[in-house]
Amino acid sequence: MKQSIVSRNFRFLIFYSLTGIILSIASAQAATQLTLNSGTAEPFITKEGGGFYGEIVKELFSRLEIDAKVIRLPSSRSVINANQGIDAGVIARTKGFEKKYKNLIRVPGSIVSFKFVAYSLDKKIDVTDWDSFKPYSVGMIRGWRIYEKNVVNAKKITMVTGPEQLFKLLMNGRSDLILFEYYRGSWWNKHLNAKAHLIGSPIAEKEMFLYMNKKHAALIPQLAKALEDMKKDGTYQRIKDQTLTRFLK
């Protein structure tokens, strides 16, 4: 009889201890805000951490009951911080990124698809593939490898350091075409009132993914599941419409 009382008390002790541990872990997770970064700019991420990536991350992690935010960083720094674990992850990078940065793990399911397009003030110009740039003077941002690699036989290639310079190059008539990403280009076109026209269809397209530092590897299946759920339940589309699509009009 006495033994059963002891046994019962012991069971209670185990139960409460485990409950305490679980609750403390959960509260610790809830209390800690995860910081992710992004090496891009508007409209994907604003200076204040809003924009498409900001909203996606907020929603995605809230489904895991984790408070998370996105900080905008220079492109190289964003990768370094994520790889070194200074930040929990980076959004959004192309597939295969993990081969170069060993501390990063890709979350299955693309965040967005980058469309590589061309803008011109002249509506008549039409491009269909990489060779069709040949008769034109072309402007591009230094470091965009997809352009640097493929656009090699244009009449003239002008390298600039940023989007503003790129559009001003076009606006000043010093280039027939400029090469940029679709969503960002549309934002800058509107922002600078450049009145540039999208030429033809996208020349290339790349899926972009969320990468997490390996310290947070345990979250990846849940994040993949949540992202998939967001796409299924329309949340993803809603955010995209609010933060990206509106600039296309």
Added chain:
Amino acid sequence: MRNSAKRSRTSSRLILYIILFSSLITVFTTAGQLYFEYTEDVNTLNNNIDNVKTGYREGITNAVWLDDKKQLSAILSGVNAWPDINYVEVRIGSDVYASSGKKMTQDIIKSSFLLHYEYDNKLLAIGETVVEANLAAIYGHLVNRLWVLLGSNAIKTFFVALFMYFLFDRLVFRRLGQIFEFARHHDIQNLTSRIDVDKIRGHKTDDEISLIANALNEMQEHLSASLNELLSVKTTLDLSPDTILMCYPGSYQFFYANTGAVKLLGYSAEELLEMTPLDICPDLNVASFNRLLSLESEDTEKAIRFESRFVDKNGGFIPVQLILQYLDPQDEAYRFVFIARDISERKKNELMLLKSLEDANAANEAKSKFMMSMSHELRTPLNAIIGFSQLLEFDAYSLTPDQNMAVKDIHHGGKHLLKLVDDILDLSKVESDNIALSFDVMDPVSLIHECVKSVATMAEMKAIRLDNEIVDVLLPKIKIDKTRFKQILINLLSNAIKYNEKEGVVKLSYELRENALIRFKISDTGYGIKLAQQSNVFTAFNRLGHEGSEIDGTGIGLNLTKRLVELMGGVIGFESTEGKGSEFWIDFFYQ
């Protein structure tokens, strides 16, 4: 020439020392200056590095943060352009992220600083900048400075040495040379010369060299005075009528012989200086002479005096009184001094005296023999006189009062005469060594008691109190001839009674003294002995002024007592105050 050569040598040495010392100082000061400059250069370098840290930290940090290698390379090139900074690198973790310049492995100063960047409200260490500065330029600068400093200091040293040489030559060397010349030509026979070192300079100074010259002049004066004194002493020694000879130990050869020695021995002074004491003293041989010297060396305070003989040049013997003295003068070799006096005349007188003494002894012996035989011849009729007068006294009633008085006088006179004869007999025996003593070790207390008892009647007749303190005491035993001891005590007690006032006191006491001696003391309250006569107390036939008194006495009792005490190994003495009394004492060794 010799002087100038010496001076030149000294001045050359001085120059050498000045140059050596100045060179040493030059080396030290140059080293100090170089070290100071090195420290300053290194400080400047460190300041440059600090400036790099201050000026470039933010730019480098931003470039690293932005991962902008191009910008970073430009910044590092700017850093590398700073003077003496040869290499700069930025490290992230253990990897070199970017660098500029050529890395060196030695002669560098390395400094590093962390790159912090504030991100998401946290300060992140995003890398480290390492700056290396090359010391080669500093070393090159120091080498150049070394030659400049050494060169300028060498020139300074040369001129200082030249000036010092001139100064020393003028102030010291020339004047020292003068002193040297003075000392070199110094002659003991001519102590009148003086030195003046200020003659060269033309005016008087009171520096050390002048003081040395003055001291030399004073020394010259003292030397002159001392030499005169010595010559005077030597003359005195030379002219002494006594023979004075001196020799060193070892060779024993004389190194001094005075005129007295020359006269006494007949040798010339030169001849004597070739000789040793053994050559002139036939009573000495090497062994005995060594023994004598060693004896004297042991007690240098005391000279050895002895008589010996000298043999003169003609082979004649001269009796001498010799004094041998060991002298150990400070800072000089020790020596032996012989002072001899011709005692030929004294020896002759001594021989004559000896002869006279022998004659006197013979006469004394004859006198003693005569006295003995006379005493013996006198004792027989005297005993008859005493015996018959005593018989007549016993038969006093048959005699008339006058006859009775006459018989008493005869009896008393006979006893006095017998005592006189006995004393003379004893004295003769003592003088002729014919007295036989029979020694026994015994307790003196009972003997003393017997002596006191035997003089008790005599004391009563003069109403004298006899205080014998040697009663009921335990005294140590003494070795004596019982009869003669009693004779001594009775004689002393009798004297104490005889020469005492009526109703006086005679006290007998003892005292244990040091060295196992016991003293018996007999004191009285009598007339005492006049101070002038105290020296004759123990002289025979001297009654110390009582010759015409009524007190009986022969004057030989104390003389005999003294001789008996001394024959038994004792000592007798006394203390006396005229009018107060005397105290005689005898000391014997106890067992």
